Amino acid sequence: MGAATETFYSVIRRQGITRRSFHKFCSLTATSLGLGPLAASRIANALETKPRVPVIWMHGLECTCCSESFIRSAHPLVKDAVLSMISLDYDDTIMAAAGHQAEAILEETRAKHKGQYILAVEGNPPLNEGGMFCIDGGKPFVEKLKMMAEDAMAIIAWGACASWGCVQAAKPNPTQATPIDKVITNKPIIKVPGCPPIAEVMTGVVTFITTFGKLPELDRQGRPKMFYSQRIHDKCYRRPHFDAGQFVEEWDDESARKGYCLYKMGCKGPTTYNACSTVRWNGGVSFPIQSGHGCIGCSEDGFWDKGSFYDRLTNIKQFGIEKNADQIGMVAAGAVGAAVAAHAAVTAVKRLATKREDADHNS
Amino acid sequence: MMDAVAPASDARPDLAAIAADASGERAVGRPTVYVYEAPVRICHWVNAFSIIVLMVTGYLIGTPLPTVAGEASDNFVMGYIRFAHFAAGQVLAVFFLTRILWAFVGNHHSRQIFYIPVHRKQFWKEVLHEIRWYAFLEREPKMYVGHNPLAQTAMFTGFTLFVAFMIVTGFALYSEGQGIDSWQYKLFGWVFAIWPNSQDVHTWHHLGMWALVVFVMVHIYAAIREDIMSRQSIISSMISGERQFRD
Numbered sequence: 001m002g003a004a005t006e007t008f009y010s011v012i013r014r015q016g017i018t019r020r021s022f023h024k025f026c027s028l029t030a031t032s033l034g035l036g037p038l039a040a041s042r043i044a045n046a047l048e049t050k051p052r053v054p055v056i057w058m059h060g061l062e063c064t065c066c067s068e069s070f071i072r073s074a075h076p077l078v079k080d081a082v083l084s085m086i087s088l089d090y091d092d093t094i095m096a097a098a099g100h101q102a103e104a105i106l107e108e109t110r111a112k113h114k115g116q117y118i119l120a121v122e123g124n125p126p127l128n129e130g131g132m133f134c135i136d137g138g139k140p141f142v143e144k145l146k147m148m149a150e151d152a153m154a155i156i157a158w159g160a161c162a163s164w165g166c167v168q169a170a171k172p173n174p175t176q177a178t179p180i181d182k183v184i185t186n187k188p189i190i191k192v193p194g195c196p197p198i199a200e201v202m203t204g205v206v207t208f209i210t211t212f213g214k215l216p217e218l219d220r221q222g223r224p225k226m227f228y229s230q231r232i233h234d235k236c237y238r239r240p241h242f243d244a245g246q247f248v249e250e251w252d253d254e255s256a257r258k259g260y261c262l263y264k265m266g267c268k269g270p271t272t273y274n275a276c277s278t279v280r281w282n283g284g285v286s287f288p289i290q291s292g293h294g295c296i297g298c299s300e301d302g303f304w305d306k307g308s309f310y311d312r313l314t315n316i317k318q319f320g321i322e323k324n325a326d327q328i329g330m331v332a333a334g335a336v337g338a339a340v341a342a343h344a345a346v347t348a349v350k351r352l353a354t355k356r357e358d359a360d361h362n363s
Numbered sequence: 364m365m366d367a368v369a370p371a372s373d374a375r376p377d378l379a380a381i382a383a384d385a386s387g388e389r390a391v392g393r394p395t396v397y398v399y400e401a402p403v404r405i406c407h408w409v410n411a412f413s414i415i416v417l418m419v420t421g422y423l424i425g426t427p428l429p430t431v432a433g434e435a436s437d438n439f440v441m442g443y444i445r446f447a448h449f450a451a452g453q454v455l456a457v458f459f460l461t462r463i464l465w466a467f468v469g470n471h472h473s474r475q476i477f478y479i480p481v482h483r484k485q486f487w488k489e490v491l492h493e494i495r496w497y498a499f500l501e502r503e504p505k506m507y508v509g510h511n512p513l514a515q516t517a518m519f520t521g522f523t524l525f526v527a528f529m530i531v532t533g534f535a536l537y538s539e540g541q542g543i544d545s546w547q548y549k550l551f552g553w554v555f556a557i558w559p560n561s562q563d564v565h566t567w568h569h570l571g572m573w574a575l576v577v578f579v580m581v582h583i584y585a586a587i588r589e590d591i592m593s594r595q596s597i598i599s600s601m602i603s604g605e606r607q608f609r610d
Binding site for chain 1: 422425426427428429430431434435436437438439440441442444497499502539540542543552553555556559560561562563565566567569570572573574576577580581584588592
């Protein structure tokens with residue numbers, strides 16, 4: 001994991017591919033993309049001169065599930081992403097170097113590739129007690145994060161932790177764990193939420209940046225549009241059962257066996273933006289709903305604080321007792337209904353009394 | 364802009380003058396004033412119908428009917444319920460907008476439900492009087508051509524604000540299905556900047572429905588009660604447009 005800038009070409013040559021094959025590849029790519037005759041030499045030129053993007057991968061308060069997911073990517077294979085596409089200069093979990101040797105790489109990258117490296121952050125910094133709840137390399141993680149963010153080109157916020165806060169930021173959030181975009185405000189941040197994010201989505205984002213040399217188009221919330229612009233529900237293979245009104249009413253009923261919609265079991269698919277229902281997991285084998293369990297909405301903001309994974313409605317705790325919107329609404333409507341009835345009764349009584357009074361008065 | 368908050372002298376229609384029209388004699392017919400113009404009445408009933416459809420279908424979207432048997436391709440229950448909800452929502456939005464536009468061209472009563480004259484002491488005094496009337500502390504209500512001040516306050520919050528909130532959150536939720544390139548998302552996507560998790564928007568949309576249920580109950584009760592108890596017509600006014608005064 002040398003910090004020297006390598007081009008794609010040198011990596012390709014190192015992997016035993018001849019210059020002749022390299023040029024064949026460039027011509028073939030240009031032809032298959034329908035580009036003009038000059039494009040082949042341009043592609044070759046770009047691959048020969050463009051440096052691989054240096055990436056620094058840091059870990060804050062997290063569980064490493066993002067890394068675990070990442071290393072299982074099948075398209076592209078993670079070995080291609082890590083060894084060929086990017087120059088992963090620092091990742092304290094999977095790098096060979098350790099201690100001062102490892103920490104020195106940070107300084108080196110920062111000086112050498114000022115404004116050119118990507119800072120990938122897994123997990124988030126806790127801000128309470130001066131950041132003392134997450135010490136990394138002898139100092140609070142938040143300081144390390146701010147230091148490396150200073151000279152980064154862009155930041156990738158891996159997972160629900162870095163994007164939204166996730167479990168360590170769930171109420172009451174004792175360590176004041178804070179998502180990256182609330183700490184670093186002067187750099188472009190790509191949120192790749194999920195707990196963990198899908199492996200292919202992670203490598204897909206990296207591939208996009210290295211291939212096109214720019215950041216992917218982001219939605220309003222800072223997530224790449226290509227993976228997060230639709231809900232699980234929109235592309236769910238059980239959607240026809242939803243439209244038909246066929247639902248699993250309880251676990252292991254006939255409907256569950258038939259693979260009906262899990263909406264009534266609290267599936268968060270209709271409110272969750274992710275690519276699970278299209279890309280799926282483990283090389284496209286399955287995803288939660290396909291396994292018979294509802295989506296828990298792990299890529300959404302504050303998904304730990306929205307009540308049970310098996311309820312459709314959020315719990316509202318402002319009233320002392322935990323109730324959902326429908327329970328509160330029915331109580332309110334019932335109370336108002338009773339009040340209206342009582343008021344009507346009193347009105348009727350009063351009216352009778354007044355009439356009698358008037359009658360007495362007149363006579 | 365002098366309608367509801369008019370001091371008592373204005374709020375009280377000049378009964379003598381109206382009565383005098385009936386050839387100087389004491390009026391046999393009861394004095395009437397044209398209050399609600401046709402577009403106001405049409406909007407009222409279309410909105411009322413849409414809101415009822417929206418409440419029923421909305422509840423059924425949140426809490427679907429029992430599972431239907433048979434092939435998925437033979438049934439479209441949720442599809443029809445959602446279609447009815449979306450269609451009624453768009454109708455409500457169009458007629459709510461029409462109603463706002465009419466406030467600019469219609470008579471001064473048509474503007475009443477879009478503001479509360481918070482800065483006028485007299486207005487709050489009369490609100491208090493109305494509250495006392497409802498608390499059985501006043502023997503007689505005052506007479507108003509348009510809404511009484513308490514009704515104006517209730518209409519502004521219970522109808523104008525709540526329905527606007529439901530239309531905005533409703534279109535935001537609808538935009539999720541239409542996609543982020545849709546005009547719905549471009550116009551209403553900012554709702555998700557306030558609540559990044561759409562589940563929260565759903566929750567608020569649910570609460571808004573119940574707030575409207577409460578409004579509708581109070582609205583209908585007050586209309587019926589005032590029709591009987593107060594000194595002016597209420598329900599028939601929303602059909603004919605004319606308010607009849609009796610004493």
